[in-house]
Amino acid sequence: MRNLEIEFKCPINKKEYETLINKFGLKDNVYLLTNYYFDSVDKVLHKNRTVLRIRQKHSNNLYKITLKQDTPQGALESHVFLKEKQALNLIENGFNLNDFFDEDLEVIFYGKLDNYRVSTPYREGELFLDRIEYFDKVEYEIEYEVDNFEDGEINFNKFLEENNIKKAPFKRKSQRILE
Numbered sequence: 001m002r003n004l005e006i007e008f009k010c011p012i013n014k015k016e017y018e019t020l021i022n023k024f025g026l027k028d029n030v031y032l033l034t035n036y037y038f039d040s041v042d043k044v045l046h047k048n049r050t051v052l053r054i055r056q057k058h059s060n061n062l063y064k065i066t067l068k069q070d071t072p073q074g075a076l077e078s079h080v081f082l083k084e085k086q087a088l089n090l091i092e093n094g095f096n097l098n099d100f101f102d103e104d105l106e107v108i109f110y111g112k113l114d115n116y117r118v119s120t121p122y123r124e125g126e127l128f129l130d131r132i133e134y135f136d137k138v139e140y141e142i143e144y145e146v147d148n149f150e151d152g153e154i155n156f157n158k159f160l161e162e163n164n165i166k167k168a169p170f171k172r173k174s175q176r177i178l179e
Contacts, residue, residue: 006074008144008156009170016165017140020129023163026118030131032058033115036091037177038107045107051075051174052097052107054087063087067101073149111135111177123155124148134176141170 012020021027036054039045045052051068063082068075080100082090094108113134120127125146132139144159146152160167171179 001079003077003079004071004074005068005077006146006149006152008146008152010142010156010160010165011168011170012140012142012165014138014140016163017129017131020142020163021118024118024120024127024129026120026129029118030116031118033117034058035113035115035173037110037112037174038090038094039110039178040105040107043178044105046174046178051172053174054082054090056087065090065100067097067103113173113177115173122159125152125155127159132173132176137176139176 034056036056038052038054049070052066053068054063054065056063061084063084063086065080065082065087067078070076078101091109094106097103097105097107111134113132116131116133118129122144125144128143128145130141130143132141142159142165144152144156146155157167159165
């Protein structure tokens with residue numbers, strides 16, 4: 001399964017996060033995703049702005065391996081669903097990308113990130129509010145996923161302005177683990 005992910009992101013602080021959760025009435029809708037990140041020993045994927053992760057959605061114990069490759073207007077994502085036992089084996093032992101995707105590369109597990117997420121529809125897209133925990137750190141961010149880059153960028157910037165949130169550079173979740 002493949003798709004083009006077009007998203008806009010911005011880090012926020014805890015107060016902004018809580019304000020938005022309350023504004024949209026999402027306090028009781030938080031769900032947990034755990035991302036397990038992989039790369040080769042020399043981090044060739046990271047150097048090429050490619051992300052490899054296994055995501056566990058805890059509410060239904062679903063596991064999915066994803067390879068994300070940057071394009072000028074988003075990330076081309078390829079997904080394969082996994083059984084729990086298979087996913088845990090890959091996390092523990094590493095694997096060759098060729099087992100799932102068309103690339104011959106041995107990868108190992110680098111680290112995990114817990115993402116406490118809520119989502120809500122917003123102007124032709126989906127708005128996500130994330131509380132991210134990794135390596136004893138807690139961070140917050142807004143993510144806005146859309147089908148059209150130009151409209152998405154306009155709507156995201158309006159959202160930030162309407163909610164008095166200063167646009168700031170962000171780190172990808174994978175960068176937090178791999179850097």
